[in-house]
Amino acid sequence: MDTATLTILFDNYAGLPELQTLWGFAALIRTPVNTILFDTGSNGRVLLKNMQALGIEPIEIDTIFLSHNHWDHIGGVDSILELNSNVTLVLHEGFSKHLINDLRGLCHTLIIVGNEPYELAHGIYSTGILAADPPEQALILEIGASLAIIGGCSHPGIAQLVEQSQAFVNKPVRWAIGGFHLMYSHDAEITAAIAQLQALGVSEVAATHCTGDAARIAFRAAYGAGFIEGGVGRTIELC
Template identity: 55%
Template sequence: MHTPRLTVCFDNYPGEPGLRTLWGFAAVLDLPGQKILFDTGSNGRILLENMDRLGQRPEDLDMLFLSHPHWDHIGGLDSVLELNPRLQVVVHEGFSKHLLRDLEEMCAQLTVIGRDVTPLAPGVFSTGLFDSDPPEHALILDTGDVTALITGCAHPGIDTLVGAAAQRLGRPVRWAIGGFHLMYSDEAKIQQTLRALRDLGVTDVVPTHCTGDAARAAFQEAYGPHCHDGGVGQVIEIA
């Protein structure tokens, strides 16, 4: 069985030497027969440069999943579509109607997610749209062997997203990956979130992007070797 692999291609946290860091997040999810780009960071030139150094070709992508319409997650959109207009682009109803109309002309297939959990590919789902500020959805991975949730910024709350995904799957989500949006949270909120994820059955975390230094340190202390470094260039085997 091919282990799902996540390669962080854009992050404000450094990882591998020789890669550029800017504010934002993007990662390539490699699955059997499916290659998904999750978000595009804030700058297309830097995204493509990092992807090239990591051996990830935009032309090989099958799907582009955009979590929410903030600039630091959609900044590389044009650069990717220019090189691969054959993509399926997955967005949600909270994106600008003007952008949705333009995207229909720029990609092979535009999928606009509403409020329901939506299958996208074998073992890949959208959580459905959450009424956060801004509205956001996250990606659920269920290979049978492994369950994971990948989030851009977790504006609805990382525990809320994980809980909703677990309810949909009927079993715990073991991995929580991405920006947990705790950078402005106090210690009490960070510990509350940690406990909630533990109670939900999360065994492995990859807290990065907007998680914040204090929360990352707290997750490292709580999860030990099961807290995996994010940062640009990190390759995570989701096993």
């Protein structure tokens, strides 16, 4: 695909003043072929409220992609499925078997991703499960000659997600977007994470949610114009 847009629907960082912030992450990704809800935040009522303020209807969503099983990323899934059950729900084998069984009857199609990368549609992939606590999958978008990688919390490490994506699709990652899980990291760890991404050729970052204030400041300084402000309500053009 040549273009896509990503709108942050749920975040603990502010973007547009009329939207509510809570701990967690969700984003709506529009591509020429799919409308994907990536994660669902921690609270369905707030997710729906923010969607309504942005003029987004649940019925527009055809795919829900859940990165990992933490409450702040799956808390709104029931609220969306109650209003639109005609969706493809993408989980991975690291989710609870009981949750998988419950969700199977609440959606149109359930995809359970394993350890290997998985093609969801043309130019849209799961990284497959990467080992962490908890295990996590990320979303890969193929935008022209480059890739965008969207992570929920990047528990395996944002550099590992980028490396997995580049190895699978064999294209450079231009954008890294989402939570980078550096909120408990020391300055040296943050510096190392930035250096890793730059060495991998990542030229634009939207570091939000669990990245942490200190890491966001460091990424903003290191990336300059390549740092994309996150926050609920922000739209990122991928083209």
